[in-house]
Amino acid sequence: MLLKANPLFLTIQTVLVVSLLGGAACSPGVPQIQVEEPEAKLSPVILGVASVFMKIVNSGNGDERLLSARTDIPGSMTELHDEQDGKMTTVSSMVVPANSTLVLRPAGKHVMIFRIPRTMKAGAELHIVLTFKRSGERTVTIKLTDYATKAPRTRYH
Numbered sequence: 001m002l003l004k005a006n007p008l009f010l011t012i013q014t015v016l017v018v019s020l021l022g023g024a025a026c027s028p029g030v031p032q033i034q035v036e037e038p039e040a041k042l043s044p045v046i047l048g049v050a051s052v053f054m055k056i057v058n059s060g061n062g063d064e065r066l067l068s069a070r071t072d073i074p075g076s077m078t079e080l081h082d083e084q085d086g087k088m089t090t091v092s093s094m095v096v097p098a099n100s101t102l103v104l105r106p107a108g109k110h111v112m113i114f115r116i117p118r119t120m121k122a123g124a125e126l127h128i129v130l131t132f133k134r135s136g137e138r139t140v141t142i143k144l145t146d147y148a149t150k151a152p153r154t155r156y157h
Contacts, residue, residue, distance in 0.1 A: 029061030029098060033135045040113065040142045042122060050144060052111035052128060056102040064096040065133040069111045072127040077114045083107050093133075122146045 038054040058064050069078045082091045094109055096102045104110045111128070120126075122145050130138045 028063065031058050031062045031064035031096065031098065031132070031134055032060035033058055033064055033096065033132060033138060035130070035138060035140050038128070038140045038142045040126065040128075040144050041147050042116075042144055044147045047118060048114065048116045050113045050116055051106065052113060052142065053104045053106065054140070056096050056104070056130075058096045058098055058100055058102070061098050062134065063098050064135055066094040066096060066102070066130060067092075067133055068131045070129050070131075071113055072129075073113070073116060073120065075115050075117070078128070079112045079114070080109075081112050082109045096132075116144075120144060 034057045036055040036057055038052070040050045040052045043049040043051070052069070056066065066080065069080065071078055080091050080094060081088050082094075083089070091109075094102060102109065113126075113128075124144045126142055126144065128140045128142060130140065132138065
């Protein structure tokens, strides 16, 4: 009873209630993540390397962040990459804004897989686990494909 009558207690109680209500009103929305059009293309230049492209759709009203990716290929290593000033760089995460789509594409943001065994060729299937900050893990099944090659040019064309 002594606490309820104490003006300091009433002030603290009021501040706590207002803080909690204000925090609830300002809390970020919930992301809703879907992965579309995943593809993994084997490097035409470096053996055992593939680039992974896809669309990560966030139809929710809260931002999301892709933190990492891993595969079920024993001994492989994955990295999140971006291209800045014409150079490929490793990044620690990728933002997927609310009500938006993050497009992983050549010459932009993408996932790299290294140390793919030579026995894995185009047509082989693999699983990539994407780890998101708020949405947790999403497993995506992808088939390895070769990069499309252009027909050889001759001097007569």
